[in-house]
Amino acid sequence: MKNIFSLIILLAGIGFFYACEDNDNIVLQQPESFVLNTPKYASGIYDLQHTETIEFTTSQPDYGFTAATLYAVEISLSQNFAEYATLAGSYSTAKFDISAQDVAVALVALHEVEEESNYPVDPHPLYVRLSATISGSKVSPVYSNVITLPQVLGYFALEAMTMPEEMYIIGNVAGNWDWNSSTEMIPVWGSPGKFWAMQYLGQTGDGGNAEIKFNYAKEWNGNEFGYNDVTIGEGSDGISGNDDNNITIGNPGWYIVVVTTAIEGRGYTFSVDFLPPYVYLQGDVNGGHWGTTDEAYRFAIPDLSLGADAEFVSPAFTAATAADGGIRASIQLPGHEWWHTEFMVFDGVFIPRGAGGDQDRVAGTVGQRLSINFTNRTGNIE
The missing domain is CATH 2.60.40.3620 (Immunoglobulin-like)
Incomplete structure (x- = not known):
């Protein structure tokens, strides 16, 4: 038994020794470059308006170990990349597809044209390189070689319109x-x-x-x-x-x-x-009426003589509500559920739900009222 125990200790020591050696050998290197491969069909015409994606393959930069590498694609109209555009997104594999539309949108900016009539109508060379970084690190980017796509036919592509997020x-x-x-x-x-x-x-x-x-x-x-x-x-x-x-x-x-x-x-x-400036209590504090527009649960509208710095005051709560039920209040817009425009007061601050998720709950007792100053975005429950 003693010999078996000694052998276990010896093997554990050898494993620890090699583990230490392995750790000593893991040294982060800063590579000078890495290889972006020229696509198989690079000699053909890339008609971006009638192409969905372009495939690229690359080798990983030699950091001295296998690292979680992120690649970004950069394009330019000049081989020296005096001016270039970085396409949206990043890629974590050595083989990936980029959006032809993203390339076309970036080319509009690189060509510096503001009208479709001024956009080049003939295919032209496009230069591509990758930048590589280690995910989650502060290691400086590494750049690949530059490849040439000899015949790229772009079009006057504009970024998709999106709705405003503020008003x-x-x-x-x-x-x-x-x-x-x-x-x-x-x-x-x-x-x-x-x-x-x-x-x-x-x-x-x-x-x-x-x-x-x-x-x-x-x-x-x-x-x-x-x-x-x-x-x-x-x-x-x-x-x-x-x-x-x-x-x-x-x-x-x-x-x-x-x-x-x-x-x-x-x-x-x-x-x-x-x-009309109608605000309503909803749910437990008004006896369980949800989505109501009943005048009985409507806030009092302040007199105009008080000006903008005035409070809307709710009817008295007719039922107590624990924090899991909560005081609820809203306006009501045609075609919408009441909770699409709900809001609450937290520690004296008016906070609307807006486009976000469900709000925390605030408990209330019978006889309390909710007051809101919509101009100053304040309020209280008392």
């Missing part, structure tokens, strides 16, 4: 024409490009009507839009335009302002609705 209201009573004080609208859940805001549109201090514009960026950049640029929804009484293309509110008051975006060609179209 702002500015005006004489909405930020005083200062984008830093403008109203940030709230995304409607499940409806990209659609936004809402509870907005005070009373008269100005000198008795003038409220005037507003919109933009999906928080700045004067030429994309702001007003009365002549939108479709005003039916039932929006008293709405008109003026010489500055502002939307003028003929009937002062609080409104739920809704902007709905659509993509048309290479641009956006907008419709704007001005809805």
